[in-house]
Amino acid sequence: MNLKEKLVSSFMAFEDTVDVHSSVHDIRTEAIKTFEAEGFPTKRQEEWKYTSLNSILKHDYSVFPKHENDLEFKDVKKYFIHDIDAYKIIFIDGKYASHLSQTTHDGLDVCLMSSALTKPKYKMIIDNYFNKIAGKDSLSSLNTAFSYEGAYINIPKNKVVEKPIQIIHFSTGNEAATMLQPRNLIIVNENAHVQIIERHQSLTDNPVLTNSVTEIFANKRAIVDYYKIQNDRQSATLIDNTFVNQKQESLAKVHTFSFGGKLTRNNLNFYQNGERIDSTMKGVTIIGDKQHVDHNTLVHHIEPNCESHQDYKGIYSDNSTGVFNGKVLVEKLAQKTNAFQANNNILLSDKASINTKPQLEIFADDVKCSHGCTIGQLDESAMFYLRSRGIPEKEAKALLMFAFSNTVLESVKIPEIKQRITKIIADKLGVSTGFDL
Amino acid sequence: MSKYTEDDLREELKTKEYEYGFYTDIESDTFPVGLNEEVVIAISKKKEEPEWMTEWRLEAFKAWKEMIEPEWANVKYEKPDFQAISYYSAPNTKPKYDSLDEVDPELLATFDKLGISLDEQKALAGVAMDVVIDSVSVATTFKKTLSEKGIIFMSMSDAIKEHPELVRKYIGTVVPQKDNFYAALNSAVFSDGSFCYIPKGVRCPMELSTYFRINQANTGQFERTLVVADEGSYVSYLEGCTAPSRDENQLHAAVVELIALDDAEIKYSTVQNWFPGSAEGKGGVYNFVTKRGICEKNAKISWTQVETGSAVTWKYPSCILKGDNSVGEFYSIAVTNNHQQADTGTKMIHLGKNTKSTIISKGISAGKSQNSYRGLVQINSRAENARNFSQCDSLLMGNDCGAHTFPYIEAKNKSAMVEHEATTSKIGEDQIFYCNQRGIDTEKAIALIVNGFSKEVLNKLPMEFAVEAQKLLEISLEGSVG
Numbered sequence: 003m004n005l006k007e008k009l010v011s012s013f014m015a016f017e018d019t020v021d022v023h024s025s026v027h028d029i030r031t032e033a034i035k036t037f038e039a040e041g042f043p044t045k046r047q048e049e050w051k052y053t054s055l056n057s058i059l060k061h062d063y064s065v066f067p068k069h070e071n072d073l074e075f076k077d078v079k080k081y082f083i084h085d086i087d088a089y090k091i092i093f094i095d096g097k098y099a100s101h102l103s104q105t106t107h108d109g110l111d112v113c114l115m116s117s118a119l120t121k122p123k124y125k126m127i128i129d130n131y132f133n134k135i136a137g138k139d140s141l142s143s144l145n146t147a148f149s150y151e152g153a154y155i156n157i158p159k160n161k162v163v164e165k166p167i168q169i170i171h172f173s174t175g176n177e178a179a180t181m182l183q184p185r186n187l188i189i190v191n192e193n194a195h196v197q198i199i200e201r202h203q204s205l206t207d208n209p210v211l212t213n214s215v216t217e218i219f220a221n222k223r224a225i226v227d228y229y230k231i232q233n234d235r236q237s238a239t240l241i242d243n244t245f246v247n248q249k250q251e252s253l254a255k256v257h258t259f260s261f262g263g264k265l266t267r268n269n270l271n272f273y274q275n276g277e278r279i280d281s282t283m284k285g286v287t288i289i290g291d292k293q294h295v296d297h298n299t300l301v302h303h304i305e306p307n308c309e310s311h312q313d314y315k316g317i318y319s320d321n322s323t324g325v326f327n328g329k330v331l332v333e334k335l336a337q338k339t340n341a342f343q344a345n346n347n348i349l350l351s352d353k354a355s356i357n358t359k360p361q362l363e364i365f366a367d368d369v370k371c372s373h374g375c376t377i378g379q380l381d382e383s384a385m386f387y388l389r390s391r392g393i394p395e396k397e398a399k400a401l402l403m404f405a406f407s408n409t410v411l412e413s414v415k416i417p418e419i420k421q422r423i424t425k426i427i428a429d430k431l432g433v434s435t436g437f438d439l
Numbered sequence: 440m441s442k443y444t445e446d447d448l449r450e451e452l453k454t455k456e457y458e459y460g461f462y463t464d465i466e467s468d469t470f471p472v473g474l475n476e477e478v479v480i481a482i483s484k485k486k487e488e489p490e491w492m493t494e495w496r497l498e499a500f501k502a503w504k505e506m507i508e509p510e511w512a513n514v515k516y517e518k519p520d521f522q523a524i525s526y527y528s529a530p531n532t533k534p535k536y537d538s539l540d541e542v543d544p545e546l547l548a549t550f551d552k553l554g555i556s557l558d559e560q561k562a563l564a565g566v567a568m569d570v571v572i573d574s575v576s577v578a579t580t581f582k583k584t585l586s587e588k589g590i591i592f593m594s595m596s597d598a599i600k601e602h603p604e605l606v607r608k609y610i611g612t613v614v615p616q617k618d619n620f621y622a623a624l625n626s627a628v629f630s631d632g633s634f635c636y637i638p639k640g641v642r643c644p645m646e647l648s649t650y651f652r653i654n655q656a657n658t659g660q661f662e663r664t665l666v667v668a669d670e671g672s673y674v675s676y677l678e679g680c681t682a683p684s685r686d687e688n689q690l691h692a693a694v695v696e697l698i699a700l701d702d703a704e705i706k707y708s709t710v711q712n713w714f715p716g717s718a719e720g721k722g723g724v725y726n727f728v729t730k731r732g733i734c735e736k737n738a739k740i741s742w743t744q745v746e747t748g749s750a751v752t753w754k755y756p757s758c759i760l761k762g763d764n765s766v767g768e769f770y771s772i773a774v775t776n777n778h779q780q781a782d783t784g785t786k787m788i789h790l791g792k793n794t795k796s797t798i799i800s801k802g803i804s805a806g807k808s809q810n811s812y813r814g815l816v817q818i819n820s821r822a823e824n825a826r827n828f829s830q831c832d833s834l835l836m837g838n839d840c841g842a843h844t845f846p847y848i849e850a851k852n853k854s855a856m857v858e859h860e861a862t863t864s865k866i867g868e869d870q871i872f873y874c875n876q877r878g879i880d881t882e883k884a885i886a887l888i889v890n891g892f893s894k895e896v897l898n899k900l901p902m903e904f905a906v907e908a909q910k911l912l913e914i915s916l917e918g919s920v921g
Contacts, residue, residue, distance in 0.1 A: 357849045358849075361844060364835065364842045365840075367836065374860040377850045379856075
């Protein structure tokens with residue numbers, strides 16, 4: 003039985019256990035039909051031209067992992083941004099881990115998707131928001147069909163959340179291979195402000211496939227600052243589908259730091275449903291070995307006077323491959339749009355490769371859209387400059403790479419994250435920089 | 440060739456002979472519509488082709504039958520019915536009109552704007568001309584100069600007969616029969632085309648463009664061009680014409696193959712101004728072309744194109760940079776107006792060491808048109824020190840058109856340097872205001888700005904065509920600004 007058949011048949015067992023009579027149930031049934039019809043994406047599809055899931059899908063994943071809860075905080079402390087006070091929503095093998103978490107209902111909801119989906123008091127919100135912007139592609143549909151657990155965050159009007167929210171998904175690897183499908187719903191109401199950090203982490207070398215969907219609603223003048231830290235083990239695969247719906251004058255920023263994992267695919271989609279919206283998506287990718295990172299972004303400019311900024315940097319060594327597939331779509335109505343897209347890459351090895359496809363689709367005339375994309379090496383003269391001043395080669399290289407990534411790092415608002423990222427990069431490059439960026 | 444100017448050309452054209460028998464005279468007949476093996480064999484027979492050529496065509500036809508028409512291009516059109524086309528019609532030797540007065544005045548007005556001489560106008564519009572019997576006809580002079588240098592330049596059908604060894608050696612080596620749907624169709628049924636061979640170390644003394652323009656006959660809808668530049672040779676070739684061509688054939692599926700051997704250089708320029716359909720988007724030519732060149736060591740291929748016509752254009756002149764130190768260039772202006780759709784760009788495949796490629800693409804969309812750039816830059820793992828620079832700029836005029844960019848960049852070598860940049864903008868009101876202020880009306884101002892925008896590409900055209908192409912841009916965009 004291949005994975006697709008397994009998933010479809012497990013769904014039959016699963017659907018009787020959850021929300022049999024609600025509207026969510028209909029959404030699930032619809033979604034599994036889509037998945038059944040389309041199956042997993044293949045390289046024949048334009049969007050998946052450079053990323054093959056074949057080697058990933060051959061494992062026999064357990065779809066409903068057994069409940070394990072014996073993780074102690076000290077064992078996993080290093081995966082937290084622990085030096086700051088934060089709300090925490092922690093999952094172990096897809097199940098909520100209350101002893102590691104810190105949730106709240108006091109003035110804002112930082113809690114669980116499972117309770118939002120089942121408790122009657124959330125019904126209206128679920129009806130209004132759940133699966134409203136998530137894609138109808140096969141992987142998002144698969145997640146929709148199985149969506150049960152994840153983070154549910156609802157920030158009321160005018161609330162500035164004083165501390166960041168950390169969402170961490172651990173997989174213990176108790177089973178030979180695990181598939182996880184977290185589903186997050188984040189609603190940020192008018193004038194509210196929130197910072198969210200998301201991380202997926204496996205604790206053993208057993209293969210994990212995570213197919214995550216996050217829906218983010220940034221209402222009028224809301225500010226959402228979202229950080230994705232992807233530094234998983236080489237056995238883990240992450241398919242992250244994030245959908246951001248923005249209302250007028252809202253500001254949404256997503257930073258993606260991809261350093262780990264066997265295969266990482268980020269589908270990041272912004273929909274601008276209002277005027278004077280600002281969307282920012284930035285990313286740093288530093289990978290080696292046989293890693294594969296694929297960034298697939300979309301900014302859909304629907305209304306006038308909006309802006310979008312994309313800045314993705316990648317450094318690829320060994321046998322790694324990088325993909326950047328960015329799309330800016332400007333509708334006819336979206337006059338005075340400013341859209342910028344940049345993708346810069348450095349190849350450090352002859353076996354590494356990069357495939358990039360920055361696309362513009364423009365239907366409005368009074369716009370300023372540009373994209374730039376480069377592939378190159380570290381600047382030899384800069385290297386010489388550093389070496390001639392007594393900096394060893396490794397450190398000099400690292401310095402140049404930091405400088406290269408700095409346009410992304412400098413817009414990180416939480417200093418602790420910046421430090422953490424700096425440290426990860428330094429570890430990856432095997433240097434001690436002795437300074438903070 | 441620097442002394443050869445537009446005036447000289449005009450002078451020569453006045454005295455040139457129109458009917459001079461470039462083609463083998465075939466009785467005028469047309470095949471019944473439809474396509475099957477018999478038709479392919481019949482075409483081959485009609486052209487008195489050797490057996491290997493017939494086999495070659497049949498092979499292509501077999502492959503074509505298995506293929507599906509591609510849909511990935513960013514264009515929408517009604518698919519042609521391949522069984523409703525007649526695949527062979529002999530060149531029409533009978534003039535369409537008896538005098539210029541019968542020709543569509545709109546067409547004549549355009550000729551005037553382009554500055555095309557009266558006699559040439561007649562030729563282009565298909566008007567019967569008095570045969571000027573001149574002992575030194577321009578065309579024959581050209582032919583003599585070329586043959587003295589050992590350059591072979593003739594129609595494909597003649598080449599198959601006269602130089603079968605050359606044709607057989609090179610045809611289908613760059614664009615194989617099975618390359619894609621339209622290339623396969625073309626390989627099976629191509630009616631005619633041109634063959635050009637430049638021997639070792641010869642620098643072709645004239646722009647083959649000039650020669651070609653004078654002799655351009657209706658080569659039909661499935662044209663096949665093969666240009667072979669032997670070691671160390673140079674040739675500049677221009678295809679098409681700035682003058683609008685009212686072609687009846689709706690589907691054009693041409694194949695162009697360029698082969699630049701060691702140290703050779705080919706410069707291939709295209710000006711395409713086929714019938715774009717009416718302002719309401721009715722009719723117009725579908726232009727599905729496969730153009731590709733291969734560069735051996737130190738060779739260079741340069742594609743320059745000005746695309747203003749056709750209802751649907753689907754065209755990607757490409758370079759395979761196989762030899763070390765080879766260079767590929769692509770300069771393009773694509774103008775779409777009204778309901779035109781263009782999906783055009785290039786492929787630069789870097790295989791050899793120190794290969795370089797440059798892509799400059801300018802897209803101008805007006806009216807309700809859609810203009811896409813689609814390009815591929817591929818650096819293979821053995822292509823050390825490969826270098827690419829791409830720039831695609833789009834200019835939008837009006838609020839009903841679209842400009843799209845789909846660049847694919849694949850790098851597999853760490854020493855590769857690839858740069859790509861694209862911008863989309865409109866003509867600034869301040870720019871227009873500046874011109875208006877200085878007494879230049881809006882239409883002229885736009886022409887001025889568009890010319891400035893396209894300059895990098897226009898400069899690459901052979902001199903005499905650059906001037907016409909510039910005017911052509913103006914005409915194509917006429918009335919697009921309200």
